[in-house]
Amino acid sequence: MKQKYGMTILLICLGLLHLAVFAAGFLSPYDVAEQDRELPFAPPTRIHFVDARGALHLRPSVCLLVEDSAQFGAYHEDTQKCFPIRFLVDGPQYKLGAVLACTRHLFGVDPPARLFLMGTDGYGRDLFSRFLHGGQISLAAGLLATLLSLGIGVLLGTASGFFGGWLDAVVMRFGELFIALPWLYLLFALRAFLPLNINPSQAFLLLIAVIGSVGWARPARLIRGVVLSGKERHYVLAARSFGGSPLYLVRRHILPQTYSIILTQAVLLIPQYILAEVTLSFLGLGVGEPEPSWGNMLASVQQYHVLVSYWWMLLPGIALVPVFLGYVLLANTLQARAT
Amino acid sequence: MTPLIEVRGLRKVYTRTHWWQKRPPFLALDNVDLAIQSGQTMALVGESGSGKTTLAMCLVGLEPPDAGEIWFEGKNLLAPGANKRAKVGSEIQLVFQDSAGALSPRMSAAQIIEEPLLICRRGSSKERSELVLEMMGQVGLSPTWKDRLPHQFSGGQRQRLAIARALVLKPKLVILDEALTGLDLSIQGQIMNLLLDLQELEGLSYLYISHNLELAAQVAHEMGVIYQGRIVERASPSEFFSHPHHPHTQALLASMPLRLTYSAHGGG
Amino acid sequence: MRYLGLRLLQSVFVLLGVSLLSFVFVELAPGNFFDEIRLNPRISSSTVTNLRKQYGMDQPLPARYFRWLESAAKGELGFSFAYNAPVGPLLWARARNTLLLTGSATLLAWLIALPLGILSAARPRGWINQASELFTTALLAVPDLLLALGLLFLAVHFHWFHAGGMFSRESAGQGSWVLSKDLAAHMVLPVTVLVLGSLPILLRHTRAAMLEVLDSPYVRASRALGISRRRILFRHALPAAINPLVSLFGFSLGSLLSASLLTEVVMSWPGLGPLLLEAVLARDIYVVIGAVLFSTLLLVFGTLLADVLLFAADPRIRTEGLA
Numbered sequence: 061m062k063q064k065y066g067m068t069i070l071l072i073c074l075g076l077l078h079l080a081v082f083a084a085g086f087l088s089p090y091d092v093a094e095q096d097r098e099l100p101f102a103p104p105t106r107i108h109f110v111d112a113r114g115a116l117h118l119r120p121s122v123c124l125l126v127e128d129s130a131q132f133g134a135y136h137e138d139t140q141k142c143f144p145i146r147f148l149v150d151g152p153q154y155k156l157g158a159v160l161a162c163t164r165h166l167f168g169v170d171p172p173a174r175l176f177l178m179g180t181d182g183y184g185r186d187l188f189s190r191f192l193h194g195g196q197i198s199l200a201a202g203l204l205a206t207l208l209s210l211g212i213g214v215l216l217g218t219a220s221g222f223f224g225g226w227l228d229a230v231v232m233r234f235g236e237l238f239i240a241l242p243w244l245y246l247l248f249a250l251r252a253f254l255p256l257n258i259n260p261s262q263a264f265l266l267l268i269a270v271i272g273s274v275g276w277a278r279p280a281r282l283i284r285g286v287v288l289s290g291k292e293r294h295y296v297l298a299a300r301s302f303g304g305s306p307l308y309l310v311r312r313h314i315l316p317q318t319y320s321i322i323l324t325q326a327v328l329l330i331p332q333y334i335l336a337e338v339t340l341s342f343l344g345l346g347v348g349e350p351e352p353s354w355g356n357m358l359a360s361v362q363q364y365h366v367l368v369s370y371w372w373m374l375l376p377g378i379a380l381v382p383v384f385l386g387y388v389l390l391a392n393t394l395q396a397r398a399t
Numbered sequence: 400m401t402p403l404i405e406v407r408g409l410r411k412v413y414t415r416t417h418w419w420q421k422r423p424p425f426l427a428l429d430n431v432d433l434a435i436q437s438g439q440t441m442a443l444v445g446e447s448g449s450g451k452t453t454l455a456m457c458l459v460g461l462e463p464p465d466a467g468e469i470w471f472e473g474k475n476l477l478a479p480g481a482n483k484r485a486k487v488g489s490e491i492q493l494v495f496q497d498s499a500g501a502l503s504p505r506m507s508a509a510q511i512i513e514e515p516l517l518i519c520r521r522g523s524s525k526e527r528s529e530l531v532l533e534m535m536g537q538v539g540l541s542p543t544w545k546d547r548l549p550h551q552f553s554g555g556q557r558q559r560l561a562i563a564r565a566l567v568l569k570p571k572l573v574i575l576d577e578a579l580t581g582l583d584l585s586i587q588g589q590i591m592n593l594l595l596d597l598q599e600l601e602g603l604s605y606l607y608i609s610h611n612l613e614l615a616a617q618v619a620h621e622m623g624v625i626y627q628g629r630i631v632e633r634a635s636p637s638e639f640f641s642h643p644h645h646p647h648t649q650a651l652l653a654s655m656p657l658r659l660t661y662s663a664h665g666g667g
Numbered sequence: 668m669r670y671l672g673l674r675l676l677q678s679v680f681v682l683l684g685v686s687l688l689s690f691v692f693v694e695l696a697p698g699n700f701f702d703e704i705r706l707n708p709r710i711s712s713s714t715v716t717n718l719r720k721q722y723g724m725d726q727p728l729p730a731r732y733f734r735w736l737e738s739a740a741k742g743e744l745g746f747s748f749a750y751n752a753p754v755g756p757l758l759w760a761r762a763r764n765t766l767l768l769t770g771s772a773t774l775l776a777w778l779i780a781l782p783l784g785i786l787s788a789a790r791p792r793g794w795i796n797q798a799s800e801l802f803t804t805a806l807l808a809v810p811d812l813l814l815a816l817g818l819l820f821l822a823v824h825f826h827w828f829h830a831g832g833m834f835s836r837e838s839a840g841q842g843s844w845v846l847s848k849d850l851a852a853h854m855v856l857p858v859t860v861l862v863l864g865s866l867p868i869l870l871r872h873t874r875a876a877m878l879e880v881l882d883s884p885y886v887r888a889s890r891a892l893g894i895s896r897r898r899i900l901f902r903h904a905l906p907a908a909i910n911p912l913v914s915l916f917g918f919s920l921g922s923l924l925s926a927s928l929l930t931e932v933v934m935s936w937p938g939l940g941p942l943l944l945e946a947v948l949a950r951d952i953y954v955v956i957g958a959v960l961f962s963t964l965l966l967v968f969g970t971l972l973a974d975v976l977l978f979a980a981d982p983r984i985r986t987e988g989l990a
Contacts, residue, residue, distance in 0.1 A: 237688065240681050244925030245943070245962045249689060252947040252955045294501040298564070301459045301493055302515040316505055335810045339929060342812060343944055361816055362933065367823050374820060377813045385808035392804065 067393050074386040081195035085154030088189030089168040089175055092352050094152065096174065096184035099125060101370050102135055104179045111142060120145050124173050143173035179372035182360060191376050194352035198341075199383075201267055201353075202334030206326055208272025209333070213279030214315075214322065220280065221287030222310060232284070235277035246274050247336060251345045260351035267346050271336045279325045283318050290317040324394055331387040338380070354380060401473065402434035403604050404458075404491075404572055409467035411453055411628075427453040428464065429628035435572065435621075438598065440605040442619035443630075444612055444651065450628040451608045455576045458606070459493045472571075489519055492565040496577035498557030502549040508535070508560055509545035515568050534563040539593060555586035559593065566597065574606045579614055591618065612655055616640070624648050674974055678967045685963050686739075689956040690732050735953070744960070745953030749946070754957040758939070762961055764833065765938035769927050771854065772861035773920075776869055779862070781912075784873025788881055789900055796874075803867040811864045811926050815933040818856050828855045832935050857927075857934045864926045865919055876911040880904045906980070913977045917970035924962050 080087060096102075107120045124141040128134040149168040156162050169175045178187035220231040238246065250270045258266065290296065296313045304312075340346035341355025348356060357376045360366050366373055411428040427450045435441045445451040456462040458469065460476075469476040471490065495501040502511050512531045516522060522530065532542045538559040549557055558578060565573055575594070579587045595618065597603060609615050615622065622639040624632040624647060631645040643649045735745050743753035750757055787796040809817075822828055829835065833853050834846070841849075880886060881904050889899050931940030939958055946954035 237681060237684050239921075240963060240966060241685065241959065242921040242924035242928070242962050242966060244928050245959050248928075248943055248947055249955060249959045252950070252952075253689075256948070256950070294495045294497060295503040297461055298493070298495070298501055299514060299518065301461055302489065302518045302568070304518045308518065313503060335812070338810070339812055343929075343932060345947065358812065358816065361820075364823070367820055371820070374816060377816055380810060380813060381808050384810060385804075388804055388807045 067390075067397075070386065070389055070393065074390065077383060077386060078199060081192060081199050083156070084189075084192035084196050085156055085162065086164070087166050088186070088192045089151060089165055090186040090189045091152040091154070092185065092190050092193045093350055094185060094189075096180065098127065098184065099135070099174065099176075099180055100182050100184045101366075102174075102176055102180040102184070103370075104372050104375075105174065105176045106137065107145070108142065117144075122169050122173050122175050141173075143169045145169055145175060178375045179370070181357070181373065182366075187357070187372065187375065190352035190357060191354070191379060194354050194357055194376065197264060197347055197351065198334055198337050198354040201264065201271070201337040201347075202330050202332075204268045205272040205275075205333040205336070206329045208268060209275040209329060210279055210322060210326060212273065212276035213325075214283055214318065216276065217280035217283030218287050218310060218314065218318070221284035222291055222306065222314065228284070231280070235280055238274060238277040239281075243274060243336075244339065247271065247340060248345070250274060251340065260347050263347050264351075267337055267340060271333050271340075275329060275333070279322075279329070282321050282325065286318050286321055287314055290314050320398065324391070324398070327387060327391045327394060331384050334383070400436070403437040403472065405434040405470040406458070407432055407468045407470070409454070409457060409464050409469070411450075411457060411462065411464045426628050428457065431467070431625075431628070431630055433623060433630055433633065435604050435606060437571070437604055438602045439620040440598065440607055440618050441621045441623060442607045442609065442615035443623045443625055444609060444615050445625035446610055449625045451625050452576055453628075454625070455493060455574045455606070455608055458572075458574060459491055461493075489515070489568040490570050491572045491574065492568065492570040493574045493576060494558075494561050494565050494578045496580050498554060498561050499549065501561050502557060502564075504549055507546045507548060508540070508552070511549070511560060512564050512567055515564060519568060521568070530567060534567050537566070537597070538563040539589075553586075554582055555590060558582065558586075558590055562590075562593070562597075566601070566603075569601070570603070572604045572606065574608065576608045577610070578607075580609065580611065587614065594618070612651060624651065671975065671978060674971060678971060681967060682960065682963060686735075686956065686960055687732070689959060690735070735956075744957040747946075747951055747954045749949050749951045749954070754953050757942070757954070758957050758961050761937060761939050761942045762965075764936060765924075765927055765931065765940070766965075768854065768857055768861065768931070768936065768938060769920075769923050772858050772865065772927070773923060775858065776862045776865045777916075780866060780869035780873050784870055785877055785900065785905070787870075787874045788877030789896070791878070799870055799874075803870050806863060806867045811860065811929055812933070814863055815857075815860045815930050818860055819934065822856055829853045833937055853936075857930050857936050860930045860934075861923065861926055865923055868922070869915070869919060872915045873908075873912060876908040876915070877904060879911075880907045883907070909980045910977060913973045913980070916976075917973035920966050920969040924965060 102125055105122050105125065107122060109118075109120055110116055111121065121142045121144045123137040123139050124143070125135050126138045128136050145167055146169065147167050149165055150163050151165040151168055153161055153163050167175070174186075176186050176188065178191060181187055181190070216231050216235075220228045241249075247270060250273070254266060254270070291309070291314055293313075296309055299309055299313060337346055337353065338355035338358070341348070341353040342359050344356075344359065346355055347353040354376050358374075361373050361377075409428050409431040411426075413425040413427055429450075431450075431454060433441065433443075443451055443454070453462065457464045464477065467477065506514070509528070509531050512534050513527050516527045516530065521527070532545065535542050535545065540556060540559055540563070544552075549560070552560065561578075562573075579590055582590065591614070594605065598605065605618070607615055607618055616636055616639075619636055622632070622634055622636050623630055624645065626645070626647045632639070632643065632648045634642075634644075639648070640652065643652055738745055738753070738755075741755075744755040744758065745753070747754050747757055783795065783799055786793070787799050790796060829852055834849050835853075881900075886899060886904055886907075889903055890896075894903075927938065928940040928943065930936070931938040932944055935941070939961065943955065943958040945951070946958065
């Protein structure tokens with residue numbers, strides 16, 4: 061009983077996370093490319109519920125951030141100038157789901173105040189907005205690469221297991237090469253042999269292709285195993301004896317046997333592939349500037365001065381944890397159910 | 400009169416599938432001859448590994464034999480011109496031993512029985528549904544159960560379902576590969592009676608394969624013994640039990656715990 | 668023995684296959700090292716052409732592949748354009764550092780995972796099991812990248828250990844004891860990242876392998892016979908679980924190498940990782956091919972080692988072919 065509720069709650073949470081990223085345009089107060097040259101490396105904006113006179117308000121407010129004249133790169137708040145946070149405000153235009161043009165954002169403040177929930181980066185760009193939009197890229201890359209990988213895996217695994225013979229031998233030997241290499245080295249090698257200077261949308265597609273085509277071997281092997289034993293089941297033999305064509309047998313009887321493996325593989329692969337995108341972008345081999353991705357947002361942390369002084373630059377990385385936790389727990393639950 | 404089905408010189412060899420396997424070729428069927436008349440039952444008794452299941456597979460078209468002929472209603476099924484196999488395919492059907500494995504766990508009873516009709520594209524949707532319900536009634540399953548899944552049936556009911564599926568294409572020969580083995584004794588009797596009734600009603604021929612002599616004797620018009628891929632004995636039941644020829648038959652009879660008195664078919 | 672010979676042959680095929688695939692990929696790839704140089708207006712095109720000839724880049728693919736095979740046999744593995752030196756020695760120097768990291772991490776991780784796994788399996792309701800379950804799940808949710816960056820951050824802020832690099836400048840030219848201490852201090856962070864990264868999988872699988880064995884009828888029979896729990900655990904269950912554990916060892920090597928690639932880059936450890944990254948960005952193809960091949964070699968060697976261990980440890984495999 062408890063387990064059933066646990067699964068539902070988990071799915072809802074994971075779903076909400078993905079929804080939040082999908083609605084990045086609506087949830088983020090600023091455009092990803094909008095730079096505030098006056099406020100590079102600004103810390104996360106403090107939100108106040110108590111005003112300068114000590115009165116409590118229901119509506120949160122934000123104070124103006126001013127550069128510190130004494131210390132370079134530091135900021136302090138001008139508590140005399142405070143602005144309330146408004147909800148459902150008008151802001152820069154974005155496209156919901158890449159189709160619908162909207163201008164309404166969930167929250168924002170009137171200029172000259174700024175609301176940086178996660179601070180800003182070296183160019184004065186709002187990290188929170190970039191984080192949500194970057195999430196679209198990282199999550200989508202992970203999901204699409206998983207689709208590709210599983211697609212290839214199901215195709216080759218089924219063909220291999222069903223037809224056997226030389227096809228099986230060739231596919232399995234070829235797959236062994238992919239399994240034999242450490243995955244990141246393989247990703248690097250593949251990426252190395254492809255053009256480096258490409259625009260971000262090309263990079264995105266390329267990344268999906270590379271990540272997806274590296275990981276097909278293990279799912280293919282597992283599916284092949286299921287198909288090998290599955291095609292000998294007596295109800296499959298019976299259907300054959302009535303004259304069922306191979307295509308019919310695969311579609312009606314053999315593929316359904318693979319569904320549970322496909323599901324468990326998907327839940328395992330999605331976070332791995334998201335991580336692959338993040339890693340490649342972090343190292344400069346994936347989606348590059350100016351498009352945000354969780355990976356390239358973390359890249360600047362490698363610089364010593366950033367690491368020392370600007371702790372909020374790590375926030376995009378920390379925000380990865382709930383996503384992964386969600387998937388890990390889902391995988392655990394699925395596995396517990398299977399046994 | 401010409402038998403419904405006649406097998407001559409059937410041969411099947413299992414060779415190694417990979418060059419690195421050390422197993423030598425295995426002769427599963429070695430020059431098998433048999434014949435079954437229309438409306439009659441032949442019982443084939445053999446131990447595990449004797450080749451009985453291979454024979455069933457070859458007859459139903461699931462395994463290609465390496466040599467020999469299968470004459471069905473005057474046509475050689477194994478002659479080049481493979482189309483004969485497809486046309487005749489529906490006339491020979493197979494019922495497996497494990498009813499749970501023989502029925503897809505995802506399909507309802509009605510879908511299972513309907514499947515052969517769908518594959519062979521027989522009749523309209525309405526006609527198929529009617530036929531399915533008719534078959535269920537014939538094998539003794541209530542039509543209200545048509546949406547139930549296999550795991551919701553008992554072993555005996557599942558076997559009835561398997562028989563219904565085998566009969567829906569109106570075959571002439573039904574091969575029962577250990578179809579009663581593993582069922583409770585009382586259920587075995589029920590299914591046995593069902594099979595005999597259907598034989599009378601539809602004029603079916605049966606090839607009843609088993610390792611169990613007692614059951615086989617109760618239904619057979621002719622008894623046979625298969626041993627190491629060869630048919631080593633073919634006789635009427637009375638001959639079989641009173642004067643067995645082959646040493647293996649004698650050994651089988653000697654190992655039976657009870658003295659058998661058979662009653663079906665008047666001892667002929 | 669036949670089995671081992673087969674595995675060795677298989678490994679050689681894998682290596683050859685990888686090298687061939689890499690070459691084919693390079694052929695398909697647009698752009699190369701020389702195109703980058705060509706862009707530089709101060710270098711004349713004839714110089715570039717001569718350079719190309721010198722490196723043999725103007726020859727057809729099969730010829731290049733065979734030249735490369737030759738150089739591989741000599742231990743050179745081709746030539747690095749960026750470093751102007753044969754790839755082999757370059758790789759080996761870096762690989763030693765990577766091996767140092769991954770070797771220590773493997774040792775440490777197994778030293779922790781094995782006892783913990785056994786204990787967890789022996790007492791499924793004990794606190795050790797619950798704690799390690801929680802720990803595993805939590806760790807799985809934190810990707811290696813974050814671990815590395817996070818630890819680096821903490822090291823910089825709290826001045827723990829040394830954040831990055833292999834040796835401090837101060838220790839150059841000092842005695843071996845000082846150098847070793849320095850090395851060890853620099854190793855702490857990267858090894859921690861690697862160990863934490865591989866612990867979840869190792870813990871899980873050790874526990875699962877032990878549980879499966881402890882649940883088997885043969886162990887339960889031993890219990891029924893009255894053999895003590897401890898004796899069962901160490902003399903019966905553990906040897907039976909060796910089989911899946913050794914396979915696990917082989918599998919875990921691949922992900923460990925990948926993890927070390929990333930960790931080395933983040934922590935500036937001079938191993939194969941940064942070399943490979945540089946080479947990829949500079950399109951220094953022979954270095955890339957060499958590094959990939961080297962990692963494959965390490966992995967193949969590791970799995971082969973695992974197979975040998977399995978052969979020695981599991982009597983069933985030794986007698987398999989005799990049936």
